[in-house]
Amino acid sequence: MEYKGMVTALLGALFTLGTTAAMASDAHAPAAAPKAAASHAAPAEAAKPAEAGHGAPAAAKAPEALAPSIHPLRRPAIHTASAVHKPAASHARPASSHKPAASHGKAKAHTSAAAGHGDAHDDGHGHDSETGKVQNLVKAMLAANTNYMKRNNSSYFDKFASKQTPRATVVTCADSRVQSNAFHPDAVNDLFMVRNIGNQLATSEGSIEYGVRHLNTPLLMFIGHAVCGAVAAASGDFSKLERPIQKELLTINIPKGINVNEGVLMNVNNQVESAMLKFGGEVESGKLAVIGAFYDFRNDYKQGKGKLIITNINGETDPAKLAALTKAGNFFNAATGMSAAPAGGH
Numbered sequence: 001m002e003y004k005g006m007v008t009a010l011l012g013a014l015f016t017l018g019t020t021a022a023m024a025s026d027a028h029a030p031a032a033a034p035k036a037a038a039s040h041a042a043p044a045e046a047a048k049p050a051e052a053g054h055g056a057p058a059a060a061k062a063p064e065a066l067a068p069s070i071h072p073l074r075r076p077a078i079h080t081a082s083a084v085h086k087p088a089a090s091h092a093r094p095a096s097s098h099k100p101a102a103s104h105g106k107a108k109a110h111t112s113a114a115a116g117h118g119d120a121h122d123d124g125h126g127h128d129s130e131t132g133k134v135q136n137l138v139k140a141m142l143a144a145n146t147n148y149m150k151r152n153n154s155s156y157f158d159k160f161a162s163k164q165t166p167r168a169t170v171v172t173c174a175d176s177r178v179q180s181n182a183f184h185p186d187a188v189n190d191l192f193m194v195r196n197i198g199n200q201l202a203t204s205e206g207s208i209e210y211g212v213r214h215l216n217t218p219l220l221m222f223i224g225h226a227v228c229g230a231v232a233a234a235s236g237d238f239s240k241l242e243r244p245i246q247k248e249l250l251t252i253n254i255p256k257g258i259n260v261n262e263g264v265l266m267n268v269n270n271q272v273e274s275a276m277l278k279f280g281g282e283v284e285s286g287k288l289a290v291i292g293a294f295y296d297f298r299n300d301y302k303q304g305k306g307k308l309i310i311t312n313i314n315g316e317t318d319p320a321k322l323a324a325l326t327k328a329g330n331f332f333n334a335a336t337g338m339s340a341a342p343a344g345g346h
């Protein structure tokens with residue numbers, strides 16, 4: 001059907017971009033070092049990353065657009081996973097991982113976007129005032145917008161002036177390190193983006209339903225990411241946080257004390273499962289594909305920094321099956337096996 005072609009094409013675009021980025025950023029061989037992965041933030045079972053996402057990055061030939069990496073991990077069973085890892089460690093991590101990355105990214109944005117990068121407010125490090133920060137940022141944003149307007153002529157805008165025609169509803173975490181340019185060349189009018197802490201269905205159900213049932217996007221994607229602060233918080237004691245924040249953490253169903261990345265993978269699986277329940281009719285009839293992924297900007301799974309790793313297709317989480325489904329472009333009804341698209345059919 002039409003849907004299948006759209007999804008295949010879109011995913012092709014996403015992964016081509018992701019692969020290119022990963023290759024560019026990580027010249028060092030991601031020499032599948034399973035143990036290293038485990039010793040990092042990766043869960044204990046992370047040991048078998050090699051098998052799946054191999055060939056793609058190194059074998060530079062792979063012209064097939066669809067060469068995503070398939071996530072190497074099995075989904076930890078939700079109920080049995082009360083196995084407490086190391087609560088202390090997993091707590092400490094998000095906090096420490098926060099500040100350097102964030103303040104770096106921002107600094108870069110300043111220099112590249114704002115030509116006149118104000119020295120006036122840059123007195124040293126710790127003391128550049130909130131006022132200065134905001135002045136610089138607003139200035140940079142306006143300058144970037146001016147450039148954007150120059151780069152795009154009116155026909156660019158005319159294409160979507162009267163209505164939007166996105167091909168995917170994409171749910172990501174609100175984390176500032178996760179942005180669509182990591183996996184799409186130009187998401188304008190193509191990705192209906194929904195963002196919240198922990199990339200959840202429950203806390204943005206209306207927005208997601210609008211994308212699926214009113215914009216009729218044939219793909220619904222949930223993208224978790226490395227060291228997610230929301231997931232880390234949900235795995236610990238968040239009773240001291242503000243009520244509205246607590247409310248948005250309560251719907252992340254993971255065991256207390258779970259390793260952060262493992263919690264992220266489990267949470268993505270939970271979101272896919274919830275979506276398949278909610279949109280069962282669409283999924284069954286082959287109108288909607290639900291995909292889960294992990295955006296690995298730290299290279300925790302040794303497939304390159306910035307890799308978008310597919311971890312779930314319509315409930316299927318087995319790495320070998322994910323690889324096969326992805327290669328064949330079978331993104332519909334993978335879990336039930338009914339009406340699987342003809343292999344290789346575009």
Ligand SMILES: [Zn+2]
Nearest residue numbers: 173175228229
């Ligand atoms: Zn997050």
